[in-house]
Amino acid sequence: MRPVLSVHEVTKKFHQVVANDRVSFDVMPGEIHCLLGENGAGKSTIAECIYGFHRPDGGTISVRSKELDLRSPSDAIRSGIGMVHQHFVLVPSMTVLENIVIGTEVATAILDMREAAERIAEICRRYNVEMDLNSRVSALTVGQQQWVEIVKALFLGAEILIMDEPTAVLTPQESRRLFAIFREMCESGMSIILISHKLDEVMQSDRVTVLRKGKKVGTVETRASSKSELTNMMVGREIDLGAPRPRGVIGSPMIELHGLCAQGDLGTPALNGMTLTVHRGEIVGIAGVAGNGQKELFETLTGVRKATDGRVVFDGKEVTNHSPRDIQKAGMGHIPDDRFSEGLVPDFDIQSNLILGAQREPAFSKMGFLRFDAIRQFARDSIEAFAIKAPSAQTACRTLSGGNAQKVIVAREFAQSTKAILANQPSRGLDIGVIEYMHGRLTDKRDENFAILIASEELDELRSLADRIVVIFKGQIVGEFRHDAVDLERIGLLMAGHTGEAAAKTSVGEA
Amino acid sequence: MGIVIEKRLTPSISWQVASILLALLASFIISALLLKSAGADLGKAGAALWDGAFGGWRATWKTLVKATPLMLTGVAAAVAFRARIWNIGAEGQLYAGAIFAYWVSLMVGSLPALFLVPLLFAAGAVGGSLYGGLAGYLRARFEVSEVLSTVMLNYIVLYFLSFMLTNPWRDPSSFFQQSPKVVDNSLLPNLMPGTKLHMGFLVALAVVVIVHLVMTRSSLGYEIRAVGLNEKAARFKGIDVKWVTMVVMLISGGIAGIAGVTEVFGVQGRLNPGISVGFGFIGIIIAVLALLNPVAIVFVAILIGGSINGGIKLQVATGVPSTLIDAIQAIILLFYLAAAVLARYKFRIVSNG
Numbered sequence: 001m002r003p004v005l006s007v008h009e010v011t012k013k014f015h016q017v018v019a020n021d022r023v024s025f026d027v028m029p030g031e032i033h034c035l036l037g038e039n040g041a042g043k044s045t046i047a048e049c050i051y052g053f054h055r056p057d058g059g060t061i062s063v064r065s066k067e068l069d070l071r072s073p074s075d076a077i078r079s080g081i082g083m084v085h086q087h088f089v090l091v092p093s094m095t096v097l098e099n100i101v102i103g104t105e106v107a108t109a110i111l112d113m114r115e116a117a118e119r120i121a122e123i124c125r126r127y128n129v130e131m132d133l134n135s136r137v138s139a140l141t142v143g144q145q146q147w148v149e150i151v152k153a154l155f156l157g158a159e160i161l162i163m164d165e166p167t168a169v170l171t172p173q174e175s176r177r178l179f180a181i182f183r184e185m186c187e188s189g190m191s192i193i194l195i196s197h198k199l200d201e202v203m204q205s206d207r208v209t210v211l212r213k214g215k216k217v218g219t220v221e222t223r224a225s226s227k228s229e230l231t232n233m234m235v236g237r238e239i240d241l242g243a244p245r246p247r248g249v250i251g252s253p254m255i256e257l258h259g260l261c262a263q264g265d266l267g268t269p270a271l272n273g274m275t276l277t278v279h280r281g282e283i284v285g286i287a288g289v290a291g292n293g294q295k296e297l298f299e300t301l302t303g304v305r306k307a308t309d310g311r312v313v314f315d316g317k318e319v320t321n322h323s324p325r326d327i328q329k330a331g332m333g334h335i336p337d338d339r340f341s342e343g344l345v346p347d348f349d350i351q352s353n354l355i356l357g358a359q360r361e362p363a364f365s366k367m368g369f370l371r372f373d374a375i376r377q378f379a380r381d382s383i384e385a386f387a388i389k390a391p392s393a394q395t396a397c398r399t400l401s402g403g404n405a406q407k408v409i410v411a412r413e414f415a416q417s418t419k420a421i422l423a424n425q426p427s428r429g430l431d432i433g434v435i436e437y438m439h440g441r442l443t444d445k446r447d448e449n450f451a452i453l454i455a456s457e458e459l460d461e462l463r464s465l466a467d468r469i470v471v472i473f474k475g476q477i478v479g480e481f482r483h484d485a486v487d488l489e490r491i492g493l494l495m496a497g498h499t500g501e502a503a504a505k506t507s508v509g510e511a
Numbered sequence: 512m513g514i515v516i517e518k519r520l521t522p523s524i525s526w527q528v529a530s531i532l533l534a535l536l537a538s539f540i541i542s543a544l545l546l547k548s549a550g551a552d553l554g555k556a557g558a559a560l561w562d563g564a565f566g567g568w569r570a571t572w573k574t575l576v577k578a579t580p581l582m583l584t585g586v587a588a589a590v591a592f593r594a595r596i597w598n599i600g601a602e603g604q605l606y607a608g609a610i611f612a613y614w615v616s617l618m619v620g621s622l623p624a625l626f627l628v629p630l631l632f633a634a635g636a637v638g639g640s641l642y643g644g645l646a647g648y649l650r651a652r653f654e655v656s657e658v659l660s661t662v663m664l665n666y667i668v669l670y671f672l673s674f675m676l677t678n679p680w681r682d683p684s685s686f687f688q689q690s691p692k693v694v695d696n697s698l699l700p701n702l703m704p705g706t707k708l709h710m711g712f713l714v715a716l717a718v719v720v721i722v723h724l725v726m727t728r729s730s731l732g733y734e735i736r737a738v739g740l741n742e743k744a745a746r747f748k749g750i751d752v753k754w755v756t757m758v759v760m761l762i763s764g765g766i767a768g769i770a771g772v773t774e775v776f777g778v779q780g781r782l783n784p785g786i787s788v789g790f791g792f793i794g795i796i797i798a799v800l801a802l803l804n805p806v807a808i809v810f811v812a813i814l815i816g817g818s819i820n821g822g823i824k825l826q827v828a829t830g831v832p833s834t835l836i837d838a839i840q841a842i843i844l845l846f847y848l849a850a851a852v853l854a855r856y857k858f859r860i861v862s863n864g
Contacts, residue, residue: 325749357748
């Protein structure tokens with residue numbers, strides 16, 4: 001069989017950085033071909049070269065043995081290549097139909113909405129996707145929005161579909177459904193290039209091409225391989241993140257929420273009476289699809305967002321709507337989910353970011369002036385203790401990788417907190433090695449009797465790390481699982497909004 | 512063939528210098544065309560410009576006198592801009608400082624100069640501070656845009672001054688709307704016999720040094736910069752952004768208020784509506800040109816001060832309107848800003864072989 005897409009010796013440089021170094025692989029018709037690699041391994045870059053977004057500095061990309069000269073995504077679309085980005089590019093205030101046809105009218109000059117709607121309906125029927133073309137995108141769940149993106153690619157005639165981390169935001173059930181439909185697409189002759197770092201879904205592909213530091217490590221048949229072999233290829237050493245960690249001794253309550261309510265940025269309710277207790281020496285994991293109140297929960301706990309109702313008690317003292325400064329001083333550390341916009345001042349250097357929030361503490365300040373000797377020393381110590389890779393303590397944080405930026409935040413929050421750590425998506429976008437390291441440090445803190453609250457979209461992460469997992473949906477805790485009674489199936493249903501009883505029934509029914 | 516424009520990951524110093532030189536060259540050419548179109552002899556115009564600015568000691572001292580309020584308003588703007596607070600009201604704060612200091616001089620004018628002069632500087636700082644602080648309070652408390660409030664406060668203080676000079680403070684013996692001469696012991700000591708260079712110049716330099724130290728080395732300066740560079744992260748880490756806003760407007764207004772003192776008690780010797788010829792606004796340009804760096808502001812202020820004096824000379828020598836100098840300054844600013852953007856990109860010629 002001839003490959004439908006051939007990537008041959010493609011090299012792409014950005015400035016001095018080589019993102020792809022003579023990468024080659026073939027995609028067969030009807031194949032799910034996975035690109036696996038850590039952050040910065042070059043998987044998104046190669047995909048964007050195929051989609052015409054970047055112009056390779058060397059090598060060729062051919063579709064059905066015909067070499068392509070891709071100058072823009074529209075060239076790629078004309079060659080039957082479609083791409084669904086990790087961050088969707090939909091217009092929330094427009095309808096599904098409008099979002100799908102937007103941009104296509106350029107090709108045909110006149111847009112026949114009715115014909116377009118019929119074709120879209122046909123595509124939906126073929127893959128059993130239910131979609132109301134007239135509802136606004138803003139009213140859809142993230143999973144539904146992803147369908148809009150996929151259908152849009154199909155509408156544009158994609159035969160080769162590139163999916164960039166498609167399941168990052170999906171519940172286990174949604175992601176299973178997605179893969180079932182990928183299979184159907186492949187049976188009808190399409191090919192799918194899947195970019196992922198989640199081994200569970202990588203194992204559902206036909207072949208895997210592993211990239212490391214811009215270079216191809218190899219292409220393997222998925223069936224003939226294993227998770228550990230793939231991790232090995234990807235990282236260059238063996239790591240098992242899923243391994244359960246030793247559990248701690250759980251003490252008295254440290255953080256108590258009683259019926260906490262808060263609004264989101266748009267003034268709509270985001271927390272709806274949340275009640276939760278985190279004890280000393282306990283890691284509590286919050287499972288949930290992003291946008292169900294995780295962000296607002298962390299911000300309300302740290303005093304950045306106003307609670308509209310309910311109470312927060314920290315170490316026995318009422319701290320509801322206290323200032324962020326007071327809550328920090330009481331010993332609570334916060335690792336926000338958006339490192340560069342909430343956790344750091346990117347234009348500050350590492351040493352300045354390490355004292356953010358402590359710039360008036362006697363350790364770093366005397367008579368209103370900064371003690372640069374102490375600051376430099378602290379930075380040197382932190383860089384060493386947390387293995388932060390940077391030229392010096394005077395390097396601007398803007399230039400750091402996500403992992404090193406996260407380490408700066410973690411180093412700071414660990415130093416400033418004395419009783420509790422809150423972490424929202426602490427391992428998002430990080431390399432496995434860094435994640436493993438983070439988990440170790442968080443467990444250490446737990447063993448120092450800290451109360452730790454972590455929200456994550458990676459259920460495996462929570463399962464290995466947390467002493468208890470609670471499920472958040474629409475700003476409420478809808479389920480709770482001890483670490484020895486974790487039921488991923490039920491957690492998935494609860495994350496998707498099924499009620500506790502229904503979820504229980506389903507899981508019983510399936511068992 | 513085609514040209515690819517890419518954003519630079521790291522700025523290149525040589526390219527930055529090159530784009531600024533390019534900008535200066537382009538703005539000189541356009542300025543020359545403007546002067547030419549106004550009928551000026553370019554050689555004569557250039558000579559007059561230089562003569563008025565730095566042609567000899569006399570001209571240079573005069574330029575330093577002109578640069579004094581500009582250094583202060585420039586630093587006032589820079590402090591606020593560092594925190595991303597757009598204080599456009601240095602002009603009004605300068606007048607508020609002048610009015611308050613003048614009022615104090617009326618109250619305690621009999622004090623010896625040794626006590627009176629420092630008191631006047633303090634009064635100017637307080638006046639400007641309160642006026643700037645008003646805008647700061649409106650922003651911190653009610654989220655009123657400081658751009659709007661400071662611009663409108665500029666008018667209010669000017670009309671208030673006009674009112675005061677129409678009746679209570681008017682010099683009855685003068686045809687102009689102005690106060691009587693201030694008492695002799697309130698005049699700023701002269702630094703150089705035979706010139707107009709006064710103590711305000713040294714005060715301005717001292718302010719620049721203090722601001723530089725505070726901004727780079729103090730906890731407060733750290734907080735101001737943090738708020739300016741990433742307000743959200745600053746807020747998340749417990750910095751009280753409203754408090755910083757308030758403090759920044761107090762400091763910024765205070766510095767501009769000192770410029771009012773140097774003009775009333777160092778240059779004019781009386782209070783009148785013409786003590787500032789847009790110093791507050793020119794200070795904004797200076798702050799931006801100097802990339803908000805206090806030390807660079809000293810040099811840019813001297814250059815701009817020179818161009819103001821040179822412009823007057825040019826007008827006398829060639830008869831072109833002095834407003835042309837304003838236009839030329841604006842042209843330089845525009846090209847310079849364009850160069851600052853340009854420096855962040857690189858251009859590559861690619862061939863589609």
